[in-house]
Amino acid sequence: MSKQSKRREALLYHAKPKPGKIQVVPTKKYATQRDLSLAYSPGVAEPCLEIDKEVNNVYRYTNKGNLVAVISNGTAVLGLGNIGPEASKPVMEGKGLLFKIFADIDVFDIEVNTENIDEFVETVKNIAPTFGGINLEDIKAPEAFEIERRLKEELDIPVMHDDQHGTAIISAAALINALEITGKDIAKVRIVISGAGAAAVSCTRLYAAFGANPENIVMLDSKGVIRKDREGLTPEKTEFATDRKIDTLDEAMKDADVFVGLSIADIVTPDMLVSMAKDPIVFAMANPDPEIAYDLAVQTRDDIIMATGRSDHPNQVNNVLGFPFIFRGALDVRATKINEAMKMAAVKALAELTKEPVPEQVNIAYGETRLTFGKDYIIPKPFDPRLIAQVPPAVARAAMESGVATSEITDWDAYQDELYERMGSDNKIIRLMYNRARMDPKRIVFAEADSLDVLKAAQLVFEERIGVPILLGRRTVIEELMAELEFEEEGVQIIDPKSDEQSDKLKDYAEKYWKRRKRNGVTLTDSRRLMRERNYFAAMMVNEGDADAMISGYSRAYPAVLRPVLETIGLFDGVRRVATTNMMLTKRGPMFLSDTSINIDPSAHELANIAQMTNYTMKLFGLVPVIAMISYSNFGSSKDHHARKVQDAVTLLHKSNPDMHVDGELQVDFALNPVLLKEKFPFSKLAGKKVNGLIFPNLDSANSNYKMLKELNAVESVGPIMLGMKKPVHILQLGASVEEIVNMAAVAVIDAQQKERRRKEEAAKKAMKN
Numbered sequence: 001m002s003k004q005s006k007r008r009e010a011l012l013y014h015a016k017p018k019p020g021k022i023q024v025v026p027t028k029k030y031a032t033q034r035d036l037s038l039a040y041s042p043g044v045a046e047p048c049l050e051i052d053k054e055v056n057n058v059y060r061y062t063n064k065g066n067l068v069a070v071i072s073n074g075t076a077v078l079g080l081g082n083i084g085p086e087a088s089k090p091v092m093e094g095k096g097l098l099f100k101i102f103a104d105i106d107v108f109d110i111e112v113n114t115e116n117i118d119e120f121v122e123t124v125k126n127i128a129p130t131f132g133g134i135n136l137e138d139i140k141a142p143e144a145f146e147i148e149r150r151l152k153e154e155l156d157i158p159v160m161h162d163d164q165h166g167t168a169i170i171s172a173a174a175l176i177n178a179l180e181i182t183g184k185d186i187a188k189v190r191i192v193i194s195g196a197g198a199a200a201v202s203c204t205r206l207y208a209a210f211g212a213n214p215e216n217i218v219m220l221d222s223k224g225v226i227r228k229d230r231e232g233l234t235p236e237k238t239e240f241a242t243d244r245k246i247d248t249l250d251e252a253m254k255d256a257d258v259f260v261g262l263s264i265a266d267i268v269t270p271d272m273l274v275s276m277a278k279d280p281i282v283f284a285m286a287n288p289d290p291e292i293a294y295d296l297a298v299q300t301r302d303d304i305i306m307a308t309g310r311s312d313h314p315n316q317v318n319n320v321l322g323f324p325f326i327f328r329g330a331l332d333v334r335a336t337k338i339n340e341a342m343k344m345a346a347v348k349a350l351a352e353l354t355k356e357p358v359p360e361q362v363n364i365a366y367g368e369t370r371l372t373f374g375k376d377y378i379i380p381k382p383f384d385p386r387l388i389a390q391v392p393p394a395v396a397r398a399a400m401e402s403g404v405a406t407s408e409i410t411d412w413d414a415y416q417d418e419l420y421e422r423m424g425s426d427n428k429i430i431r432l433m434y435n436r437a438r439m440d441p442k443r444i445v446f447a448e449a450d451s452l453d454v455l456k457a458a459q460l461v462f463e464e465r466i467g468v469p470i471l472l473g474r475r476t477v478i479e480e481l482m483a484e485l486e487f488e489e490e491g492v493q494i495i496d497p498k499s500d501e502q503s504d505k506l507k508d509y510a511e512k513y514w515k516r517r518k519r520n521g522v523t524l525t526d527s528r529r530l531m532r533e534r535n536y537f538a539a540m541m542v543n544e545g546d547a548d549a550m551i552s553g554y555s556r557a558y559p560a561v562l563r564p565v566l567e568t569i570g571l572f573d574g575v576r577r578v579a580t581t582n583m584m585l586t587k588r589g590p591m592f593l594s595d596t597s598i599n600i601d602p603s604a605h606e607l608a609n610i611a612q613m614t615n616y617t618m619k620l621f622g623l624v625p626v627i628a629m630i631s632y633s634n635f636g637s638s639k640d641h642h643a644r645k646v647q648d649a650v651t652l653l654h655k656s657n658p659d660m661h662v663d664g665e666l667q668v669d670f671a672l673n674p675v676l677l678k679e680k681f682p683f684s685k686l687a688g689k690k691v692n693g694l695i696f697p698n699l700d701s702a703n704s705n706y707k708m709l710k711e712l713n714a715v716e717s718v719g720p721i722m723l724g725m726k727k728p729v730h731i732l733q734l735g736a737s738v739e740e741i742v743n744m745a746a747v748a749v750i751d752a753q754q755k756e757r758r759r760k761e762e763a764a765k766k767a768m769k770n
Contacts, residue, residue, distance in 0.1 A: 005486040014090060021093040022100070022107065027063070056406070059132075059334060063106060068133040068327055070095045070109045071124060076140035076163070079287075085111035088138055095137055095162075103324035103388060104422035105331065107135075117143055121150050128155050132331045135323065136161040141198045142234050158330040158338040164202035166319035169326070169343055170379065171260065171283055171307070172206045173350035174317060177378040178305045182279040184257060186211040190277070192252045193240070194291060195262035196221035201236045203260060206347070209340060218242050218252040220263075225252055250275075257281060265289035270300040278303065285309045285317050305375050314376040321380060322346060325387055329395025332415070333405035345398035349391045353380050359622070366435060383432050388423050389416045429583075429590050429621060430718070430743065437466045437749040442548035442728075444745050445470040447538040447561075449494075450477040454554050457741035459487045466742070467749045470495060470547050472534050497537040506531045509540040517567060535561050539568035542727050548756075549748035551741065553732035558597055565729045575724035577602070579610045580731075581617060582706045582719030588672075592618055592625075592693040593706045597720040597731075600699045604648035611653055611695045613723035615660055618693055620754055627693035628671035628686060629653075629664025630701070635681060636665075646697050654685075661685060668694070668705075718743045721751075728752040 014020065029035045037043050047061035059065040074088030089111050096107030108131075112123050120143075124134060134157065136148055148161040179186055191212060193200050196219055208214055219226045219240040225248065226233065228241040246252055253259065253272040261268065261284040268291045273280065282297060284290030287309040294313040297306050307315035326346050330338055358371040362384050371377050380387060393412060399405040409415050444461065448454045450473030458469035459482075471478050475496045482488070497506060506528070513536070514527035522530075530536045535556070541547040553561045562578075571578060579595035579602075594614045599606060611627055618625040629650050633643040646665035653662050663685040670677050671691050678687045696702035709715045717740070722730050728751040730744050 021090075022096045022109070056334075058129075059407075064130065065132045065331055065334065066104075067106045067108065067131050068099060068135055068331075069124075069127070069131045070099070070107050070135045070137055071112060072110075072137045073112045073115060073120060073139060075115060075138070075143070077138045082140065085113045092137060095135070098320055099135075099324050099327070102320055103328040103392070105324060105327055115143070117146050117150075120147055121154070124151055125154060128157060131157060132334070133158040133327050134160075135327065136163075138163065141201075142236065144198050145201075145236060152337055156336045158327065158335050160323070160326065160338045161198065162319060162323045164198040165206075165338075165343060166322045167199040167262065167285065167317065168202040168206040169322045169346050170317045170319060170350065171203055171285070172210060172347045173354070174283065174307050174315060174379040175207065175258065175260075175281065176210065176347065176351045177354055177373070178258075178281045178307075181305065181373075181375060181378070182281065184279070187213050189216065189257035189281075190255060191217045191258040191260065192249070192256045193217060193219040193260050193262070194249060194267065195219075196226060196237055196240075197262065200260075200262040201240070203262065204240055206343065209344060210347070214240065215243075218244065218246070218256075220249055220252065224248055259283065259291075261285055261291035263291060265291065266293075268292035268297075270296065273297060273300045273304070276301075279305070281305045283307045283317060305378065307378065311382075315378050316382070317379065318382050320382050321350060321387065322391075325391035326395050328388070328419070329392035330399060332392060332407075333396045333399045333409060334407040335396075335399040336404045336406060339399075339402055339404055341398045341402040342395045342404075345394040346391055349394035350380060353384070353386060353390050354378060356386075359385065362622075366439065383435065385420075385423070388419045392419055423589075429585065430716075432622065433718075433743070433746045433750065434464065434466055436753075437746040438464070440749075440753050441465055441467045442749045442752040443468045443470055444549045444551055444748055445472055445495075445538045445541050445547040446745075447472045447534045447550060447552035448554045448556075449473045450481070451555055452481055453736075453738050454551075454741060455481050455487065456485060456738045457745065459485055460738070460742050461745045462487075462489060462492065464742075466746050467549070469745075470541070472497065472538050475499065495537075497534060498532050506537070509537065509544070512544065513540060513568065520567075530564075533564070535564040536568060539565045539729065542729060543569050548752040549728035549730070549745075551730055551732065551745055551748055553734065554736055554741065555734070557734060558731055561731045562598070565725070565731070569725060569727050569729060572724050572726050575613070576609055577606055578722060578724040579613060580720035580722055581614050582717050583621070583721065584706060584709055585716040585718070586709070586713075588690070590621070590623065590692060593702055593709075594693070594695050594723070595699065596702045596706045598699070602698070604645045604652060607646065607649035607695060607697065608652040608656070610723070611649065611662055611693075612657060612660075614693055614695060615657075615662070617721060617723060620750065623692060625661060625693050626686060626689045626691050627660070627662040627695060628666045628668075628691045629662065630668055630671065630694050630696050631665035632667060633665055634667055634670060635684070642697060649695075661689060664695075718747060721747055728755060 028039060030039060051057045051061060070092045072088050072092055074084045075082045077083050077088045077091055092109035092111060096109050099105040099107045112120055114120050139147060144161055151159045193204050204217060217240055225246050226237050226241045228243055233241060250272055254275045255277050257277045258281045263286055265286050280301060282304055284292050285308060290308045294306055294308055297304055307317050309317055355373045362381055363371055366381060393415060396409055400408055444467040446454050446458045446469055449458060449471035458471060461467045462469050469492060471494045475494050478494050495502060510527040510531045514522060514524045535552050538550045538552060542550045577599060579599055580597040581592050581594040582596045584591045584593060592614055595610050602610060615625045615627060629646050631643050631646040636647060643665055650664045653660060674690060677684060706717060710717045728748050730748050732741060732744060
């Protein structure tokens with residue numbers, strides 16, 4: 001994608017469909033006059049009076065306890081510098097978005113139009129009663145140090161400058177683990193800090209708090225080594241000035257054990273790495289390009305432990321591992337500040353979490369067989385779902401033990417459950433899905449690439465490295481649309497099945513298709529005619545290994561696409577009928593609904609088969625399936641044959657798959673209400689469990705329910721995901737959006753990865769037998 005295209009995409013993202021990235025949503029009912037009279041006058045007077053009697057009642061009756069202000073004056077924004085308050089607002093909104101999706105914390109972003117320390121501090125103090133916490137952001141040093149110090153002293157709510165402390169906390173956890181792996185003592189290692197800004201100073205202070213000896217630390221700024229004999233040092237630089245008579249980074253790196261970079265790209269050379277001590281630890285965290293490229297560093301020293309700020313290499317030092325969860329813990333005990341004990345608790349929690357067995361969901365997301373503690377895994381991954389339940393409790397406990405908590409948590413198990421429940425509304429699974437696809441991109445043939453939206457999706461798939469698109473359709477139309485979209489990447493294959501250049505391939509496909517279908521009334525002439533149709537041609541590409549997966553259905557009715565792929569590719573061994581499932585990204589988490597597109601009135605055996613395939617697919621996404629078989633009756637309350645069919649399907653499943661978490665027949669409300677289910681049907685295999693899969697008795701109910709969820713509640717849907725096909729083929733709903741097509745492309749890649757893995761495993765088993 002060209003620089004101009006990226007610019008346009010970023011601007012459109014922020015402008016459409018409504019400007020900005022965050023909004024305020026009511027949390028109470030407001031449909032009736034009674035509701036409104038409680039929300040505002042006269043009912044609102046009652047909580048006002050209660051707060052007037054006891055100010056801490058503000059946490060009971062308002063959102064203060066879950067509200068953080070992200071505050072900046074725009075003087076040090078990302079790599080943009082001093083761009084002012086208005087221009088910094090998109091960044092502050094983005095920070096608010098991260099707070100919400102990672103820790104369910106609400107945010108107001110506030111941009112303050114002053115560079116005067118006194119004015120800034122006074123502004124924040126005046127608005128502080130609104131908030132449960134203050135996150136300072138993108139404020140230039142040295143003013144940032146003074147602003148944070150004063151606000152921490154003068155306010156009774158937690159205040160943290162994330163630019164300083166976020167990187168310090170994450171990198172300290174990584175350092176502790178790296179030192180453990182190398183068997184080195186933090187009190188004895190020689191540390192080089194490249195950079196002397198807010199983050200570098202905070203990192204060094206935190207390392208010292210964990211035992212690093214200041215005499216073993218050398219800090220450098222743009223002028224070189226910060227020595228005690230240099231004049232005009234700030235208090236922060238004086239704190240870490242060295243007595244050593246050295247001036248350059250080259251000199252500082254000799255025999256150093258640890259390098260921490262918070263400076264500029266490419267200032268570390270291979271020779272400098274060679275001069276470091278055995279088993280060097282290098283955190284090159286300049287963004288977007290590190291102080292030394294990852295590949296160059298690991299080629300230079302095979303004993304290196306390397307971390308960067310980038311997501312495309314192991315050991316990413318990412319602040320999102322810290323600030324959402326630190327504030328979550330602080331808010332939940334109404335801490336009056338974020339102190340050193342709380343920061344150190346977060347460091348220890350992150351370090352310890354890295355050593356625990358990694359959930360399969362995380363392994364799947366990062367394309368790993370099994371992530372384990374070691375050189376390439378010294379810090380948790382940002383998508384690890386355990387972070388929300390591990391870091392906030394550690395922070396909250398430290399706040400209580402250090403005397404800054406004004407509210408106590410007594411039931412820690414219940415608190416962990418509450419934290420997990422908070423994240424039910426998060427759509428992390430989409431990010432996990434994209435990340436997994438990127439680990440091993442596959443060739444996807446887009447059968448309708450001469451449609452603008454399909455081509456837009458293919459462009460995103462290519463640029464996001466989700467897959468390698470093959471564009472099928474009229475070449476002239478595709479090339480015109482590509483020029484309009486500035487989709488100029490070389491190597492993207494365009495195929496027009498009707499063109500002369502594809503005539504040999506078309507004949508080959510027709511011959512192979514005819515041999516497969518000749519006893520089904522298909523002639524060779526018929527085969528040649530069918531191969532000129534894009535869906536037959538695309539399906540044969542997948543069948544013959546010329547593509548790994550297929551996406552179609554944007555401009556054609558579902559049955560019109562389904563027939564070619566069934567005739568060409570066929571079903572997976574042991575599968576009686578194909579089906580589909582839709583993954584609905586609901587407030588309670590991902591929910592799979594089946595069969596949403598194909599089987600009109602499946603039999604009991606077919607329903608059982610659909611449940612088995614849905615169960616398998618849910619595991620593919622790293623979920624533990626808990627499936628309810630849906631009906632209008634509950635556990636035999638109706639003897640009608642419609643209900644009996646579902647009962648029979650459950651009986652079959654309990655016999656064939658006793659370890660599967662599935663039960664029914666059940667009405668939807670009982671299935672989705674675990675308290676009600678346990679109370680009324682304690683004998684059920686689903687009692688006490690959170691259902692995340694629903695198998696409907698027929699196409700009417702499944703299709704209507706998924707579309708109703710999608711339209712009434714604005715629930716994002718991924719699907720329909722094909723179940724039971726021998727090879728990866730997925731059919732879109734007619735007129736699918738660009739985003740829906742990209743999501744389905746990611747599903748197709750994951751499907752192709754899994755089927756390839758399964759083929760290799762089966763081949764290995766056969767080889768072992770022989």
